[in-house]
Amino acid sequence: MSFEFATASRIVFGRGAVREIVPSARRMGARALVVTGRHPERAGWLMTSLTAAGLDPAVFPVDGEPTIDSVRNGVELARKRACDVIISLGGGSAIDAGKGIAALLANNGDPLDYLEVVGKGRALEKPSAPFIAAPATAGTGSEVTRNAVLASPADKVKASLRSPFMLPELAVVDPELTLDLPPDITAFTGLDALTQVIEPYVSARRNAMTDLFCLEGMRRVSRSLVQAYDDGASIEAREDMAFASLMGGLSLANAGLGVVHGFAAPIGGMFNAPHGAVCAALLPHGIKANIRALTARAGDHEVLDRYQMVARILTGDEGASAEDGAAWVHELCRRLGIPGLAAYGVDAAAVPVLVEKASGASSMKANPLVLTREELTDTLERAL
DSSP states (O other), rough: OOOOOOOOOOOEETTTTTGGGHHHHHHHHHEEEEESSGGGGGHHHHHHHHHTOOOOOOOEOOOOOOOOHHHHHHHHHEEEEEEEOEEEEHEEEEEEHHHHHHHHHHHHHOOOOOOOOSSOOOOOSSOOOOEEEEEHHHHHOOEEEOOEEEEEEETTEEEEEEGGSSSSSSEEEGGGTTTOOOHHHHHHHHHHHHHHHHHHOTTTEEEEEHHHHHHHHHHHHHHHHHHHOTTTTTTHHHHHHHHHHHHHHHHHHHHHHHHHHHHHHHHHHHOOOOHHHHHHHHHHHHHHHHHHHHHOOOOOOOHHHHHHHHHHHHHHTOOOHHHHHHHHHHHHHHTOOOGGGGGOOOOOGGHHHHHHHHHTTTTTGGGSSSOOHHHHHHHHHHOO
């Protein structure tokens, strides 16, 4: 047994955990930049608390998923206001933008100097500026990952800034921040969380430590996602989903992902489709594709046993087969009203390009086996 495990310097989880943000920020710096989603007024309470603590905060809203220009503009504002601590309060987009801003604030140059795929891919030379991540959704786990996914609209791709230096100094996971999520966002982010505890569990880079997080994450999602969707005020369900999301972030950062996220990056780059919605549409078909391919080419593969364990946890049936797990996820998506990818403009004409891009995606490298172009095409067509 040999593996490496890295995460945020400190994680604070629980109801009311947001009370830790301001005193921690005071220890880290003198002026704060607060990165939010498209509704910065939701962070009004935090701005008031930071002001009262003498941290003279500036706010930087991110409208939609972050772009290279978002990070450039955020760094410019942070430098103009002499901000020395970055706080993200919001979904994965706000957290990824904050991670990118914190990284570039401490390192000279442009995002394209460090960005993978469309940039130079240089390694960061210095640790990021102090960064606090407080997720207001339960899905991405970005508060404990070492990369920031940025869109390049000109290239119609998404690519990562990636470095161990980008792990947050503090992750604050407070399920009370998710109580006002609408049902559709609850569904999309919740299925992203489920994807991120299934894919690392069957990943080619899985390890004994991430297995623990994945199994517990699956248990939490199976018992609480539908409840959170039906009754958003259920703090118990929200707590389970926040914890599952955290487990997914810890797992993917240390074991990788697979076919679903391999497709999600190029789809998100080419179409105006939220990341969680894309993962939700693809998840049952990605599971089925891997099970079929493993059965056909390696019938005694250990990962088939893992897919059977996934099925047993999700269904609650000790006799469940791997295929039963795929069927359970398919029914969950139907129950939560998940639309196909066609709802976001993805059509048959785009399939060959998306298959080509997904084949080389970094997430695809951790899939338990290499899927053929035909298998990838079939998976994507079924998700339309």
